[in-house]
Amino acid sequence: MVPIYCLPLLRNIFGCTDNRTGATKKDFRLHGSCITENKHITNAIQIKYIHQRPPPWSDTLPTLHIITPTYSRPVQKAELTRLSNTFLHVPNLHWLVVEDSAQKTALVSRLLENTGLNFTHLNVETPENLRTQKKLKNIRTPRGTMQRNLALRWLRENINPNSSHKGVVYFADDDNTYSLELFEEMRWTRKAAVWPVAFVGGLRYESPKINSQGKVFGWRTVFDPRRPFAIDMAGFALNLHLILSKPQAYFKLKGVKGGYQESSLLQDLVTLSDLEPKAANCTKILVWHTRTESPLLVNEGRKGFKSGNAEIRRIFKLDVKIRFCFFKHNHLLNKKRRDLSELALIC
Amino acid sequence: MRMRLKLKTVFVLYFMVSLLGLIYALMQLGQRCDCRDHDMSKDQQISQLRGELQKLQEHIKTELSKKTDVPKIFVITPTYARLVQKAELTRLSHTFLHVPQLHWIVVEDAPQPTSLVTDFLAASGLTYTHLHKLTPKDRKLQEGDPSWLKPRGAEQRNEGLRWLREMGAAAKGKEAAALEEAVVYFADDDNTYSLQLFEEMRYTYRVSVWPVGLVGGMKFERPVVEDGKVVRFHTGWRPNRPFPIDMAGFAVSLRLTLTNPQARFDGDAQMGFLESSFLQSLVTMDDLEPKADLCTKVLVWHTRTEKPKMKREDALQKQGMGSDPDVEV
Numbered sequence: 001m002v003p004i005y006c007l008p009l010l011r012n013i014f015g016c017t018d019n020r021t022g023a024t025k026k027d028f029r030l031h032g033s034c035i036t037e038n039k040h041i042t043n044a045i046q047i048k049y050i051h052q053r054p055p056p057w058s059d060t061l062p063t064l065h066i067i068t069p070t071y072s073r074p075v076q077k078a079e080l081t082r083l084s085n086t087f088l089h090v091p092n093l094h095w096l097v098v099e100d101s102a103q104k105t106a107l108v109s110r111l112l113e114n115t116g117l118n119f120t121h122l123n124v125e126t127p128e129n130l131r132t133q134k135k136l137k138n139i140r141t142p143r144g145t146m147q148r149n150l151a152l153r154w155l156r157e158n159i160n161p162n163s164s165h166k167g168v169v170y171f172a173d174d175d176n177t178y179s180l181e182l183f184e185e186m187r188w189t190r191k192a193a194v195w196p197v198a199f200v201g202g203l204r205y206e207s208p209k210i211n212s213q214g215k216v217f218g219w220r221t222v223f224d225p226r227r228p229f230a231i232d233m234a235g236f237a238l239n240l241h242l243i244l245s246k247p248q249a250y251f252k253l254k255g256v257k258g259g260y261q262e263s264s265l266l267q268d269l270v271t272l273s274d275l276e277p278k279a280a281n282c283t284k285i286l287v288w289h290t291r292t293e294s295p296l297l298v299n300e301g302r303k304g305f306k307s308g309n310a311e312i313r314r315i316f317k318l319d320v321k322i323r324f325c326f327f328k329h330n331h332l333l334n335k336k337r338r339d340l341s342e343l344a345l346i347c
Numbered sequence: 348m349r350m351r352l353k354l355k356t357v358f359v360l361y362f363m364v365s366l367l368g369l370i371y372a373l374m375q376l377g378q379r380c381d382c383r384d385h386d387m388s389k390d391q392q393i394s395q396l397r398g399e400l401q402k403l404q405e406h407i408k409t410e411l412s413k414k415t416d417v418p419k420i421f422v423i424t425p426t427y428a429r430l431v432q433k434a435e436l437t438r439l440s441h442t443f444l445h446v447p448q449l450h451w452i453v454v455e456d457a458p459q460p461t462s463l464v465t466d467f468l469a470a471s472g473l474t475y476t477h478l479h480k481l482t483p484k485d486r487k488l489q490e491g492d493p494s495w496l497k498p499r500g501a502e503q504r505n506e507g508l509r510w511l512r513e514m515g516a517a518a519k520g521k522e523a524a525a526l527e528e529a530v531v532y533f534a535d536d537d538n539t540y541s542l543q544l545f546e547e548m549r550y551t552y553r554v555s556v557w558p559v560g561l562v563g564g565m566k567f568e569r570p571v572v573e574d575g576k577v578v579r580f581h582t583g584w585r586p587n588r589p590f591p592i593d594m595a596g597f598a599v600s601l602r603l604t605l606t607n608p609q610a611r612f613d614g615d616a617q618m619g620f621l622e623s624s625f626l627q628s629l630v631t632m633d634d635l636e637p638k639a640d641l642c643t644k645v646l647v648w649h650t651r652t653e654k655p656k657m658k659r660e661d662a663l664q665k666q667g668m669g670s671d672p673d674v675e676v
Contacts, residue, residue, distance in 0.1 A: 203660045
């Protein structure tokens with residue numbers, strides 16, 4: 001007799017990739033509900049080429065939104081290739097690749113299509129006045145800032161904060177090394193999670209300091225440990241809901257001192273007590289801040305030398321010259337990293 | 348009359364209540380549901396999701412191991428202890444995990460197997476063999492030497508070959524038949540490999556070759572192919588070498604390796620001649636099989652990883668306040 005109003009709440013369920021060959025939907029957009037889990041696992045295994053296998057998607061696991069800024073240089077394709085080989089093992093991963101370019105390049109577009117990953121391809125060019133300036137350090141924008149901000153904006157514009165979509169945001173630079181365990185640690189982030197990072201700040205590793213209550217109370221770093229968040233970009237992850245609920249929080253573009261970029265975002269989002277330590281209470285290394293050497297393309301355009309000795313001498317001379325130059329100008333460079341090509345210009 | 352009025356009132360009241368209820372429910376539409384009472388506790392949920400995750404991951408592994416009908420690829424990787432070793436091996440293993448029928452032979456430049464590599468390989472999920480062979484002091488690069496001064500990894504690769512030959516000799520029946528089609532590849536731990544590369548090299552009769560990116564001071568080095576045969580090599584450095592090709596640019600069939608037990612890497616070879624010292628006893632340029640779309644695609648890059656700066660760490664160590672050595676990096 002009594003009418004029952006059982007109106008179910010509307011759920012915005014985000015679509016996932018259709019993993020069948022040749023019909024893969026790569027863009028991460030609002031779709032209808034996902035295909036069931038079992039079909040995904042079956043379809044996920046490609047018979048012909050194993051490298052086109054996408055990872056199975058689950059309806060219930062939180063999605064990892066990985067933001068990677070990238071820019072054109074000789075090692076770019078290699079870096080993105082090995083990064084994608086790592087990501088192909090991680091379920092429910094959405095890769096946001098943001099190029100520092102005026103237009104999306106064919107190289108990156110093709111690479112992303114061929115990986116089979118669930119990706120979003122964006123681009124924004126850092127204006128000339130914000131690029132690395134040798135003299136005007138205080139107006140220099142750290143590399144990748146605009147690109148990361150664009151990705152944050154994309155997430156805010158494309159994901160409804162009221163939906164039940166669960167996600168975690170992580171900033172992954174294209175030259176670092178990530179263990180698979182790291183992604184499973186960050187997947188369960190409630191607000192903001194932190195962990196140690198190897199090879200940063202001139203140390204074997206930098207890490208948050210954890211007290212007996214399991215809370216972060218400081219930072220184990222040598223370089224400016226009094227920063228609000230003395231942590232590397234690769235050392236934290238944020239719950240997507242936190243990002244969406246505070247739409248004004250972005251990385252600061254100008255006036256950011258070296259090492260303060262992470263703080264410029266985090267201080268608008270969390271306090272120290274909100275941080276969740278991961279990686280066995282910040283005692284395990286699950287991510288390494290590796291850097292790839294810039295290859296010396298000295299022979300590019302040459303057909304080859306008849307006398308191998310001439311070439312060895314040339315490379316040796318260049319090597320010695322650069323080392324001497326670096327030594328000579330060390331005080332001017334404030335012992336900061338410089339590309340070999342830049343040094344060649346100075347010398 | 349009274350009864351009728353009463354009934355009418357009841358109906359009116361009923362209607363009003365229903366209407367209010369409908370309005371309330373419509374207002375709740377699209378609002379966040381406070382499901383705390385209905386949901387399980389967060390921890391229970393998390394552990395359930397973790398279980399599902401493990402299930403998914405195991406499923407991938409079983410599917411991958413089912414592909415047994417393709418030739419095996421034996422990958423020999425020499426490695427040595429340095430700061431970035433674990434990172435390099437980690438990301439390399441991520442690539443190898445995608446390749447079916449891959450057997451990873453890791454040879455450490457050490458007097459005995461280190462716990463770092465032992466534990467790492469055990470947890471990697473790959474099929475592997477862990478060997479070790481120490482490079483004699485006079486052949487070893489010293490601190491501060493440029494990387495190109497002495498050939499590296501020769502002893503370790505030879506050790507890998509020795510193990511393969513031992514295994515090949517001991518194999519019988521089905522196993523021996525499977526080894527007939529297997530391929531051997533020398534993969535350094537700092538290079539970058541695309542997944543397609545392994546499918547290209549898998550069907551090698553003698554020695555197959557392909558371009559390598561970012562090597563020899565060029566964007567890429569490659570064999571030049573005409574009419575399906577390798578006629579010369581496009582390289583910016585010493586093209587007159589017997590095989591001016593990088594270690595990452597060729598693969599050898601296991602059969603050829605086993606039938607030529609004397610073929611090995613010469614640790615005393617001149618710079619750039621390490622590959623030639625091995626290949627020239629196996630094959631001539633005519634016999635090379637060009638892969639990667641007749642050597643027009645770059646599927647492997649000779650990347651090198653920078654040595655991490657440890658100035659602050661060294662300073663702390665001097666003060667006795669270095670990082671915890673128990674934390675493995």
